[in-house]
């Protein structure tokens with residue numbers, strides 16, 4: 198059976214140019230970038246060329262890009278080190294962030310490292326910018342606002358330009374988790390005031406276990422862990438040159454093809470939505486109706502015997518999608534995001550997330566399968 202992959206918000210496959218780049222580096226380069234001989238210098242060039250590609254794409258300086266193992270590590274660095282090194286006393290965030298933020302905030306609260314305040318979110322996952330401004334205007338603490346650019350489950354986008362202006366006006370730091378938006382939304386840190394920003398290569402057709410953090414030069418932190426002083430001392434450990442060069446190739450391709458890919462995603466999303474609305478009974482869409490990622494369609498289905506096992510039945514029929522959220526053991530959990538936006542628990546939600554590698558024909562096949570598994574009109 199040819200399987201159809203509609204779980205691109207969870208991870209993406211390596212695209213051909215990334216594979217080619219990684220295979221060439223794996224075949225020809227084994228040096229340690231810290232070595233001063235020929236092989237080391239070659240490896241160092243790979244790392245620094247990769248850093249330049251990412252810095253250029255974000256309009257950052259190369260000194261502001263640090264390679265990490267992914268967005269989880271980058272987000273932990275931003276939250277924990279800003280408290281320890283920059284005197285942050287309070288973090289303002291939202292209850293629908295990714296677990297790598299929420300669990301770090303839980304740790305921060307439990308250990309009395311800083312205060313944490315969660316903004317309210319509405320039923321589409323929007324925060325209230327007035328609530329944030331009101332809060333900022335009244336607080337006398339040293340604050341960092343930490344809000345994701347786009348939500349990984351429902352696709353709702355926060356206006357990071359507006360957030361960055363607010364943070365600038367009230368002289369507070371601004372951290373944003375851009376794991377879902379790198380290569381989907383243009384981000385220019387020379388224009389908008391961002392203190393920390395995180396990315397993960399496998400969300401934009403790069404390798405897993407490779408990511409980066411942008412740290413604005415005005416709020417440089419100290420290392421989270423200690424070692425051989427790689428990454429200018431901020432993130433020690435011998436560089437993963439294969440992952441880093443694969444990530445840079447994926448990043449370059451994502452930025453260069455952003456508009457074309459977004460257009461394909463949006464066409465697929467709109468077509469899928471239209472067919473579902475026309476042919477399936479009583480479906481509801483989760484997330485924003487105005488500011489949403491072009492590739493995420495979170496759909497909730499009315500309760501029925503068949504719908505109970507929908508994820509499993511989709512898989513049996515060759516469709517790979519995702520329910521609310523999956524923990525590392527692969528077990529389906531209740532989604533904290535759906536709970537916070539007031540999603541009725543008796544309904545079953547499936548997140549379909551598309552990419553430019555999908556086709557309209559695959560959506561037709563999905564609709565045929567859904568018509569067997571869910572109530573139709």
Ligand code: PLP
Nearest residue numbers: 267268269295349374376377397
């Ligand atoms: N932040 C968001 C919004 C995500 O979607 C993810 C991945 O699911 C992460 C952070 C964590 O990324 P990684 O597991 O690659 O560290």
